[in-house]
Amino acid sequence: xxxxxxxxxxxxxxxxxxxxxxxxxxxxxxxxxxxxxxxxxxxxxxxxxxxxxxxxxxxxxxxxxxxxxxxxxxxxxxxxxxxxxxxxxxxxxxxxxxxxxxxxxxxxxxxxxxxxxxxxxxxxxxxxxxxxxxxxxxxxxxxxxxxxxxxxxxxxxxxxxxxxxxxxxxxxxxxxxxxxxxxxxxxxxxxxxxxxxxxxxxxxxxxxxxxxxxxxxxxxxxxxxxxxxxxxxxxxxxxxxxxxxxxxxxxxxxxxxxxxxxxxxxxxxxxxxxxxxxxxxxxxxxxxxxxxxxxxxxxxxxxxxxxxxxxxxxxxxxxxxxxxxxxxxxxxxxxxxxxxxxxxxxxxxxxxxxxxxxxxxxxxxxxxxxxxxxxxxxxxxxxxxxxxxxxxxxxxxxxxxxxxxxxxxxxxxxxxxxxxx
Amino acid sequence: xxxxxxxxxxxxxxxxxxxxxxxxxxxxxxxxxxxxxxxxxxxxxxxxxxxxxxxxxxxxxxxxxxxxxxxxxxxxxxxxxxxxxxxxxxxxxxxxxxxxxxxxxxxxxxxxxxxxxxxxxxxxxxxxxxxxxxxxxxxxxxxxxxxxxxxxxxxxxxxxxxxxxxxxxxxxxxxxxxxxxxxxxxxxxxxxxxxxxxxxxxxxxxxxxxxxxxxxxxxxxxxxxxxxxxxxxxxxxxxxxxxxxxxxxxxxxxxxxxxxxxxxxxxxxxxxxxxxxxxxxxxxxxxxxxxxxxxxxxxxxxxxxxxxxxxxxxxxxxxxxxxxxxxxxxxxxxxxxxxxxxxxxxxxxxxxxxxxxxxxxxxxxxxxxxxxxxxxxxxxxxxxxxxxxxxxxxxxxxxxxxxxxxxxxxxxxxxxxxxxx
Numbered sequence: 001x002x003x004x005x006x007x008x009x010x011x012x013x014x015x016x017x018x019x020x021x022x023x024x025x026x027x028x029x030x031x032x033x034x035x036x037x038x039x040x041x042x043x044x045x046x047x048x049x050x051x052x053x054x055x056x057x058x059x060x061x062x063x064x065x066x067x068x069x070x071x072x073x074x075x076x077x078x079x080x081x082x083x084x085x086x087x088x089x090x091x092x093x094x095x096x097x098x099x100x101x102x103x104x105x106x107x108x109x110x111x112x113x114x115x116x117x118x119x120x121x122x123x124x125x126x127x128x129x130x131x132x133x134x135x136x137x138x139x140x141x142x143x144x145x146x147x148x149x150x151x152x153x154x155x156x157x158x159x160x161x162x163x164x165x166x167x168x169x170x171x172x173x174x175x176x177x178x179x180x181x182x183x184x185x186x187x188x189x190x191x192x193x194x195x196x197x198x199x200x201x202x203x204x205x206x207x208x209x210x211x212x213x214x215x216x217x218x219x220x221x222x223x224x225x226x227x228x229x230x231x232x233x234x235x236x237x238x239x240x241x242x243x244x245x246x247x248x249x250x251x252x253x254x255x256x257x258x259x260x261x262x263x264x265x266x267x268x269x270x271x272x273x274x275x276x277x278x279x280x281x282x283x284x285x286x287x288x289x290x291x292x293x294x295x296x297x298x299x300x301x302x303x304x305x306x307x308x309x310x311x312x313x314x315x316x317x318x319x320x321x322x323x324x325x326x327x328x329x330x331x332x333x334x335x336x337x338x339x340x341x342x343x344x345x346x347x348x349x350x351x352x353x354x355x356x357x358x359x360x361x362x363x364x365x366x367x368x369x370x371x372x373x374x375x376x377x378x379x380x381x382x383x384x385x386x387x388x389x390x391x392x393x394x395x396x397x398x399x400x401x402x403x404x405x406x407x408x409x410x411x412x413x414x415x416x417x418x419x420x421x
Numbered sequence: 422x423x424x425x426x427x428x429x430x431x432x433x434x435x436x437x438x439x440x441x442x443x444x445x446x447x448x449x450x451x452x453x454x455x456x457x458x459x460x461x462x463x464x465x466x467x468x469x470x471x472x473x474x475x476x477x478x479x480x481x482x483x484x485x486x487x488x489x490x491x492x493x494x495x496x497x498x499x500x501x502x503x504x505x506x507x508x509x510x511x512x513x514x515x516x517x518x519x520x521x522x523x524x525x526x527x528x529x530x531x532x533x534x535x536x537x538x539x540x541x542x543x544x545x546x547x548x549x550x551x552x553x554x555x556x557x558x559x560x561x562x563x564x565x566x567x568x569x570x571x572x573x574x575x576x577x578x579x580x581x582x583x584x585x586x587x588x589x590x591x592x593x594x595x596x597x598x599x600x601x602x603x604x605x606x607x608x609x610x611x612x613x614x615x616x617x618x619x620x621x622x623x624x625x626x627x628x629x630x631x632x633x634x635x636x637x638x639x640x641x642x643x644x645x646x647x648x649x650x651x652x653x654x655x656x657x658x659x660x661x662x663x664x665x666x667x668x669x670x671x672x673x674x675x676x677x678x679x680x681x682x683x684x685x686x687x688x689x690x691x692x693x694x695x696x697x698x699x700x701x702x703x704x705x706x707x708x709x710x711x712x713x714x715x716x717x718x719x720x721x722x723x724x725x726x727x728x729x730x731x732x733x734x735x736x737x738x739x740x741x742x743x744x745x746x747x748x749x750x751x752x753x754x755x756x757x758x759x760x761x762x763x764x765x766x767x768x769x770x771x772x773x774x775x776x777x778x779x780x781x782x783x784x785x786x787x788x789x790x791x792x793x794x795x796x797x798x799x800x801x802x803x804x805x806x807x808x809x810x811x812x813x814x815x816x817x818x819x820x821x822x823x824x825x826x827x828x829x830x831x832x833x834x835x836x837x838x839x840x841x842x
Contacts, residue, residue, distance in 0.1 A: 191645060192648025192649055192650075193648075193649060194650060197653060213693055223613075223614070224612060224774055224775060224799070225680065225684060226613075226680065226707050226775050227613025227615070227775055227799070228680070229614075230673070230680060232615075238666060238669075240662070241661070241665040242662075242666065244659065244662040245662050245663065245666075252651070257650070259647065259649070261646035261693075261694075261695070261696055262658055262697070263688070263690075263691065263692050263693045263694065263695050264692065264693070265658065265686050266688075266691075267686055267687075269684075269685075270687075271685065271703070272634055272682075272703040272705050274684050275684070284646045284693050284694060352647070353646065353647020353648035354647050354648055378653075380648075
């Protein structure tokens with residue numbers, strides 16, 4: 001077996017050299033640098049014999065045919081945010097290439113094995129993340145909105161995509177790519193502090209959080225800071241302050257990894273001489289369980305009504321965005337857990353806060369799982385993003401082990417089906 | 422005795438007709454409309470025989486000579502904020518004219534009586550309030566700063582003043598005007614809700630609050646709202662939220678009219694997907710007693726250090742501005758209290774939150790007092806500012822009564838002094 005995790009680390013550095021600068025990775029999707037990274041990737045894959053195909057959404061596929069049309073997918077994204085980290089996205093792609101090499105060397109696999117480099121996971125240029133994977137998953141349903149989007153220089157999204165051979169109107173035809181998908185595996189840097197705090201290199205991801213995102217508006221009354229006695233005030237900020245603190249006992253009560261964040265409060269008039277009339281508060285709540293997510297929201301709304309009454313102010317909730325939790329596949333979670341324990345001694349199960357391409361694939365009904373590797377200091381979307389080299393190597397080994405187990409399991413499952421060649 | 426409080430109300434309406442529009446009063450200092458108001462005022466005073474003088478700071482004085490050079494001053498300001506109320510400032514001026522008429526009709530008063538229409542109390546055009554009164558009080562010490570100020574259209578402050586005959590470099594020569602001042606009386610609309618809540622038309626002002634104004638900066642760590650467990654967060658907003666709530670028990674503990682206001686919090690990065698890294702919080706604390714003001718600040722700072730420790734964030738205080746409390750004259754407070762009780766049945770003593778020209782005069786060592794008349798709904802600096810007509814009339818009567826009492830008292834005090842003619 002020729003798996004070389006050291007090579008993955010070396011290739012990641014080579015990619016960073018080719019497409020990054022002193023500020024970090026610069027592989028923003030739909031740019032020349034991104035295209036250069038894709039060309040480099042193409043050249044890396046050629047020796048494995050896998051066939052390349054760019055689908056209607058710009059996703060880059062490499063297919064190693066197996067004894068079955070049923071395909072095991074390994075995915076990642078080579079695009080980055082501007083001045084991003086060297087591992088976010090590209091680790092998955094490079095580790096998967098290493099696994100592909102090992103499989104190709106061993107001869108025809110029982111199932112077809114495909115590597116996908118998703119187009120525009122980050123949405124850095126046009127603010128639409130998971131573009132390629134949502135097109136493939138059939139959940140890209142905002143083309144009308146996308147048609148009107150422009151980047152910072154005023155270039156329209158459809159024009160930018162066309163420069164890279166993608167016709168927005170045909171992007172959904174990428175759905176065909178998942179027709180024979182039997183499973184999807186994705187390795188990713190954690191982008192959070194959990195594994196580091198547990199001193200573990202690797203963890204298996206249970207799914208991506210459901211999210212409830214609201215703008216909570218508190219309305220009191222502006223009043224002069226000097227002439228208004230304390231008991232005559234209707235202070236909108238007091239409501240927001242109480243809720244900013246109350247979301248913590250609420251998260252603790254619901255438990256099981258619940259997180260609630262008040263990311264900002266905008267005060268109006270927002271001047272030193274006036275009681276706050278209006279406070280616009282951002283609230284983000286996440287849970288892996290749909291019922292518990294609903295409970296988080298319900299408790300926060302009830303608390304806000306109580307605070308509004310206490311403070312004699314009005315409160316109003318406006319949903320900004322929400323998404324249901326996307327649980328990963330139980331059987332694949334078991335296989336990933338086993339693989340990690342075999343490679344690293346112990347494993348940990350954790351939810352993913354950020355969304356990933358894997359969530360789109362799972363939403364499309366394909367059995368999916370992710371493996372996380374530890375992030376140093378949880379830093380993400382910055383050139384300071386990093387992971388210990390030894391952990392990167394363990395991550396490549398774990399993805400390889402998981403691929404082997406998944407291929408075995410899927411082979412059993414699909415044996416004798418009409419799809420076998 | 423010819424005092425006609427109804428005339429004051431009619432003249433206030435006449436002034437509003439002449440210098441206001443559908444959005445409110447437009448008598449911004451150093452504008453044509455303001456100059457028109459001053460010309461109108463001049464014509465109103467002529468029949469009293471009082472002599473007009475514009476001093477080096479642009480203050481408009483009307484002097485009715487008495488049997489002593491010692492002068493009782495009645496002051497107000499005819500300038501307004503843009504789209505301001507019909508009473509703020511001008512009530513004082515028009516009530517004082519009515520008192521001047523009554524005194525002139527009765528013959529030579531025992532002391533000289535002077536009406537002053539202060540220039541640019543509001544600071545609406547250049548952001549420097551109390552311009553004329555601080556020049557006369559000798560406390561205008563920011564000429565270098567003022568020289569560089571420009572209005573929204575780019576016109577420099579010295580140029581705007583020069584158009585109205587004022588040379589910024591000579592403004593402090595207005596100090597001479599207070600040389601013989603024996604006392605200063607000012608009637609003003611409360612601009613707060615206290616008298617209305619007590620159902621009282623009038624109150625006597627104990628002085629102007631001392632103010633401590635700070636920017637409190639909390640520094641935690643930005644972290645992804647999805648991937649950072651609750652117990653791994655260093656949330657700057659939590660510190661600010663705790664302090665925004667804690668200032669209320671602190672104000673209650675110090676008591677005696679203490680007020681504390683958090684007028685705004687600016688969060689960075691301030692996005693829905695991140696724990697707040699930096700929260701910049703405005704804090705304004707006021708008290709009439711210097712020791713208690715210091716205690717308010719001390720308690721808030723101690724609380725902030727406790728919260729910083731609890732939240733594992735840093736906290737830093739930066740003073741934006743402060744001013745010592747300016748107590749008014751005890752004897753004049755007694756006379757004002759008596760006058761109000763005689764006119765309105767009962768009185769109330771209260772501090773002034775906003776600063777007034779009276780504070781500048783008091784700082785210069787002139788015995789000073791103010792009378793407040795009830796504001797409806799505490800609304801100020803808006804065309805919605807209002808006071809019941811019957812309360813305006815009581816206010817004119819109270820100022821007149823107070824003037825008589827003050828003239829009597831000062832006459833006793835200065836009798837036999839060398840300054841008697």
